[in-house]
Amino acid sequence: MATKPERFITDGIRIDGRRPEEIRPIKIEVGVLDRADGSCYIEHGLNKILAAVYGPREVHPRHMQRPTTAIVRFRYNMASFSVEERKRPGPDRRSTEVSKVSREALEPVIFRENFPKASIDVFVEVLQADAGTRTVGINAASVALADAGIPMRGLVSACAVGKVDGELVLDPMKEEDNYGEADMPLAMTQKGEITLLQMDGNLTAEELERAIEMAQKGCRTIYELQRDALIERYKKEIEKEENNKEEEEEEENK
Ligand code: ADP
Numbered sequence: 599m600a601t602k603p604e605r606f607i608t609d610g611i612r613i614d615g616r617r618p619e620e621i622r623p624i625k626i627e628v629g630v631l632d633r634a635d636g637s638c639y640i641e642h643g644l645n646k647i648l649a650a651v652y653g654p655r656e657v658h659p660r661h662m663q664r665p666t667t668a669i670v671r672f673r674y675n676m677a678s679f680s681v682e683e684r685k686r687p688g689p690d691r692r693s694t695e696v697s698k699v700s701r702e703a704l705e706p707v708i709f710r711e712n713f714p715k716a717s718i719d720v721f722v723e724v725l726q727a728d729a730g731t732r733t734v735g736i737n738a739a740s741v742a743l744a745d746a747g748i749p750m751r752g753l754v755s756a757c758a759v760g761k762v763d764g765e766l767v768l769d770p771m772k773e774e775d776n777y778g779e780a781d782m783p784l785a786m787t788q789k790g791e792i793t794l795l796q797m798d799g800n801l802t803a804e805e806l807e808r809a810i811e812m813a814q815k816g817c818r819t820i821y822e823l824q825r826d827a828l829i830e831r832y833k834k835e836i837e838k839e840e841n842n843k844e845e846e847e848e849e850e851n852k
Contacts, residue, residue: 602777606762614643614771621757621769621816626737626827628745636746638738638827643771644728649738651746654716668713672701674735676724696732703736703756703785703794709749718748729775733757733783736794741824745831753824754793756785757816759809761801766809768816782806784813788821 603613610617622643631637634650657663674696678687700722708718720742722735733756740754760770761780775781780799786792792810801809829836 628831636742638741640738642734646726649742651742653718654713657717668710668716672720680727707751729772752788755817755820758783
């Protein structure tokens with residue numbers, strides 16, 4: 599178990615070398631699983647998280663079918679080796695809660711009404727955890743949904759704001775999350791509409807306002823990385839389509 603540091607911020611620098619408004623380094627890979635319809639792997643600081651999407655597909659068990667819309671199912675799971683002390687495998691209260699809020703963070707952007715009676719199944723596997731796994735899971739799931747070709751109003755991006763040594767910090771890592779004074783994970787659409795807001799600890803009204811602004815900036819940065827990763831993945835397909843279009847136009851002009 600990591601120990602509580604004496605100070606979290608020294609001369610404006612956090613224990614991992616970041617400034618208060620800086621997020622951790624992020625690496626996003628799209629389409630990493632052959633059997634899933636869509637997938638995404640994200641390394642966010644020390645977090646390593648995989649998301650897989652299946653669907654739209656027939657709902658099993660059938661009684662869960664909805665006649666006018668698709669249902670979204672989200673399963674967040676932490677591998678037993680993902681944390682310092684072995685986590686007991688299988689679902690627990692925390693993973694049930696994280697699954698529920700993550701599903702609710704993504705549902706508003708999915709055109710569920712396009713797929714009546716179907717299910718869209720999202721699986722998030724935390725391979726290595728270092729705080730913020732629900733937000734990284736949402737970021738990975740959002741990209742995996744896009745990779746699966748699920749029609750969406752846009753991507754969802756998420757990050758947390760914490761409070762340590764009386765100061766707000768963007769994207770807390772494990773020590774800041776475990777021993778800090780507050781932790782507020784937040785998810786939002788491309789337009790900035792908030793789809794998840796949770797809070798551990800206490801913030802004043804002014805701090806809350808500033809924390810939301812910080813999270814908005816963090817989410818914007820993450821959105822750009824998600825978008826770039828999708829473009830990178832589909833660059834070749836986009837180029838091929840554009841070349842085909844040009845060839846077709848040339849043919850027509852002949
Ligand atoms: P989040 O990962 O979304 O920040 P929490 O605030 O509940 O969710 O957890 C913070 C961090 O605490 C996790 O990212 C993980 O590093 C650690 N943690 C959570 N659950 C366990 C557990 N059962 N055993 C060990 N560490 C855990």
